[in-house]
Amino acid sequence: MSAKTVFDAPTGSVSAELIAVIVAVPSGDPMVMTVEAGDALPSGPFEVAHRSLQSGLRAWVEQRTGHALGYLEQLYTFADRERGEGLGAGRRISISYLGLTRAEAEAAAVAGASWRRWYDYFPWEDQRQRAAQPLAASIEPKLKRWMAAGGSRLAKESRRTRAEIAFGLDGRRWNEELALQRYELLYEAGLASEANPSGRGANGLGRAMVADHRRILATGIARLRAKIKYNPVVFELMPPAFTLLQLQRCVEAIAGMNLHKPNFRRLIEQQQLVEETGDMVAETGGRPAKAFRFREAVKEERAVVGTKLPIAKA
16 A cells, blocks of 8 residues: 555544665665655555554565565654645554665565665765765755744754754764754755655755655664664674675665774674674675674673674774
8 A cells, every 4th residue: 555545534533554664785775665656665554454563564565565574673653743734634643663674676676666775865864975075065054044044042052053963063073873853954944855845856955755754764764873883683684694894884884974994893803793604705806705694692692781883983
């Protein structure tokens, strides 16, 4: 069932839907499963026949996209009254989930589902590339004009502080976990396409999505970026055997930041997250490298103390 279909509801009614942020990282590039030519996230109704929310979501996601989900956790319940405006007369509640899969981006999708780069929707979030710097530079003056239009001195100061923290302005550190706050700030400032439906896409600040699907995607990105620092969920996105460079590239892709290679490998070794397979893998443009696999025992060992991955700039 499409996102547009589940939005329709009779006057005064309440409809519930499940919506999925499904992530894969093939070839070191974070991808999200979309429908409606990339304009929406996969969504469908919660039905009485479903044994649970998770089982229901797994069933229709696999049916809709052709991909089985691995790791799955609930993200957030979106129930703001204005979410249904222009999309039906009833109240709509969306229960969102974050799902991880090893599916390749080249794999065939069904029923119009397709993989899209999540940085197409949030280009400023990819701090690995120098191309993000001119984009950030173009956003800063627009935010400063928004700060200046804040009304009272206190309101202007509040806007300035929030923008500086969110976008790492005026010498503040860029915090990769603030993906949702950055999008919401751009929306509030009228710089996100969704804030001005009549001029959708005109400002060029990332690809727009229907309703609040880009906000939900930002929520998933922020959650995953925080999660990989204390939970080994990143291995849900890796093939059964991989090199340490491939693992580092996957973490960098999710975080949107370049990592310090020696520190990364040192922490992986200290945490005993992986073990050698005994095989060698030929990496592009270099000598064959050792192949590793995730140590399943880590899940039990880290249940209490957690697993820490090195998210730090190179």
